[in-house]
Amino acid sequence: MFGLCYILFHSLNKIFWVKHIMFNSVSSFFIPNRARRLSRPLILTRVPAGFPSPAEDYIEGRIDLNRELIRNPLATFYVRVSGDSMEPVIHSGALIVVDRMIETRDGDIVIARVGSELCVKRLRISDNGAVWLSSENTIYKPIVITEEMDFEVWGKVSHAIHTF
Amino acid sequence: MIGLIDCNNFYVSCERVFQPALRSRPVVVLSNNDGCVIARSEEAKALGITMGTPYFQIEYLIEKKNVAVFSSNYTLYGDMSARVMEALQSFSPETEIYSIDEAFLRLEENFEETGNKICKLIYQWTGLPVSVGIAPNKTLAKIANRTAKKLKSSVFEMSDAKTRDEVLRETPIKDVWGIGYNSTKKLNALGIFNAFQLKNFDRRHARKLLSVTGARIVEELNGETCLPLDLAPAPKKSITCSRSFGGHVESFADLHDALGCYLVRAGEKMRKNNLTARAVTVFLATNRFSKQPQYSNSHTIELINSTDSTRELREWTRRALAVIYKKGFLYKKVGVILQGLRSESAETIRLRGEKDYQKDKRLCAALDQISRKFGRDAVRFGCRSNSKNWQMLAEHKSACYTTNLREVLRIAN
DSSP states (O other), rough: HHHHHHHHHHHOOOOOOHHHHSSSSSGGGGHHHHHHHHHHHHHHTOOOTTTOTTTTGGGOOOEEEEEEEOOGGGGGEEEEEEETTTTTOOOOOOOEESSSSSSTTTTTTTEEEEEEEEEEEEEETTTTTTTTOOOOTTSSOOOEEEESEEEEEEEEEEEEEEEO | EEEEEEEETTTHHHHHHHHGGGGGEEEEEEEEOOOBBBEEEEHHHHHOOOOBBHHHHHHHHHHHOOOOOEOOOOOHHHHHHHHHHHHHHHOOSSSEEEEEEEEEOOOOOOOHHHHHHHHHHHHHHOOOOEEEEEEEEHHHHHHHHHHHHTTTTTEEEOOOHHHHHHHHSSSSSGGGOOOOHHHHHHHHHHHBBBHHHHSSSHHHHHHHHHHHHHHHHHOOOOOOOSSSOOSSSOOOEEEEEEEEEEEEEEOHHHHHHHHHHHOOOOOOOHHHEEEEEEEEEEEEEOOTTTTSSOOOOEEEEEEEEEEEEEEHHHHHHHHHHHHHTTTHHHEEHHHHHHSOOOEEOOOOSSSSSHHHHHHHHHHHHHHHHHHHHHTTTTSSOOOOOOTTSSSSTTTOOOOOOTTGGGEEEEOOO
């Protein structure tokens, strides 16, 4: 029923267009037609006489933050951070995305385990192999990692999500 | 070659990933209702806490030895297990998930090197320590894994026959996969105590004494393959959902409530696998450890039409419960089994009530969606009494770090 109405509407429209062309310049032909077609892209493709949607080949699905922010789902964990030691990079209360699959390098923000504590810090590795963890907030002193410390990088912080 | 990958003290390790302070403490995880110990850290094992020890028996140790106690958090363990199993797929196209913390893998080459790589990467990606046993078949891979754990190394390979014989000599037969308590007794009576003796046991004899399964074990110990990798799990034949209560339950209404709760879970599971049930069984039991009067019974109703509607099944479970319910007993456990499961596509159209059934199907689909989005208790059938004594005891449960945004790991920085 709807289809029939549509064809009727479409053909009426065509008559209108014929009139339109007769009284106006041809260049204006595409402008209104295009707007109408975008609003009903699915139906138009069924009518052989209609123009195929120029957008059809470019439809790509919506932006999915899961896909953008999480590269390795099986090794990704979420962590809620409190405290000001990483201000102004990570605010207190931020939700951070931690990817354990990415190899960490000098300068990365990481979750580190020092003994029985977990902390969020910037990992620094110098050319001579010295390792320390620095806070972004300068009131906190860096933690120098020594051989006898029980230390490991828990994961790399890949994103911080801050809700306003 | 077959590798058996096993997560070391899996439940304890899961807790330790998110609470590193537990790394230096003895840790135990308790069964449902905080009944008995089902997982122990190495430190807890060293204290002499054995598997299956009732919690109340070790309570005195808890404070004295600073033991950390956890109720089982299957939401967390299930998610961590799924991560490990997914990770294992990247090492071999042929994997068989054997249990929540074990998987068999077919390995093509560089066995020991691959084993070490698996241990290193699974730990890096998930924080869970695993050990790998490598051998020509599943039975031997199990033994190789046990040996790895005993030697406190992460990988143990048994590809050559000489190493194998040495290890088998050190393996008591009760530790061979598939040899149970009764078989152990029978074999011991014949003077067979270790796996090497079992390997050299006459096969025809083994078949007579231990049936086909026993004969297969003997052949596998000899390095032949009798148990191929099970790549596609067989479709479920039945779904059971039952729990022991935290306290005791007496009234029919409370039992029916609990049953309804388990049925919702069983129904969800069934629909997720596109199955329908042909029969439903309800069972109940009193606490067999108490001195109160004892009673247990079950009743099965075969359904005229197979169904996957929780609403219909609810009615049938109520009827089944009414048949077996007796007043005056303190019940400890009730459960429901959905049986005769078949693919939904094999369903026939009903002669009567097809329209209502289709309505039910839509209702259940909507309910499943709601419970996925808002949690299982967002919408419920019927009205539920406020009695809490049938709910499970879980006083020491950790957070669902990986599945609930409100419970993610917190770091004070």
